[in-house]
Amino acid sequence: MSTSVTSAAAAASTTASAAASTTASATAPATATATQGAAPAVAAAPSRAVSMTINGQAVGPFQVPETLMLIDYLHEYAGLTGSRLGCGQGICHACVVILDQPDGTSVEMRSCITGAAYFQGKKIRTIEGHAQRNAAGEVTALSPVQQKFLEFYSFQCGYCTPGFVNAATVLLERLARQPIAKDQVESVVTQALDSHICRCTGYVRYHRAVRDLVLSTPGLTKDGGQDKLKQDVAVESKESGHGK
Structure with a gap:
């Protein structure tokens, strides 16, 4: 009688442990999935295609963030690093480029505070465009x-x-x-x-x-x-x- 009770108790304990283990295994992925699903999705930054004429050459279109400044467009996309980022606030004017307007006039534009999107379809000149160069690009x-x-x-x-x-x-x-x-x-x-x-x-x-x-x-x-x-x-x- 005692042996039967002991065996039954052991079997019950084993069954309970297995059930608990199975339950934990089954619920763990669900819990993780629920946690992951609760995290807010990060939306991609708005972007747009921007192209322009720089020093007489067509550049782009490049898909760039809408908030990208012209100086970053020049440095990171056009490969023109001559325009200098100084104050980043439009005060020192180290970054200015020349905007050639349709009426034939030209004006300075501060590239550190003016978005690249503003220059879509426009013509500008940078410091790289002033000197005369040969076919190899040498001054x-x-x-x-x-x-x-x-x-x-x-x-x-x-x-x-x-x-x-x-x-x-x-x-x-x-x-x-x-x-x-x-x-x-x-x-x-x-x-x-x-x-x-x-x-x-x-x-x-x-x-x-x-x-x-x-x-x-x-x-x-x-x-x-x-x-x-x-x-x-x-x-x-x-x-x-x-x-x-």
């Missing part, structure tokens, strides 16, 4: 602005230089359409470069280079440009006694 000649900056030793570290080159280029193109009197050059150059920050040179050489380029380029001033400048230099030299 064969600098632009007048770049050359003048070299002549005047306008920059040191060069981080802000792309922005200054673009600003000066926009100014020269504007003066080619709307020449100014020679006595306005100083103030016009100052105004054109005033928003650009340089933490190395103190700006003087940048301003001198652009002023010299404006005065020495025919057609940018109403009183004769280079010829008038040469005449003035000759007169000043004669009056000072150096022209004898």
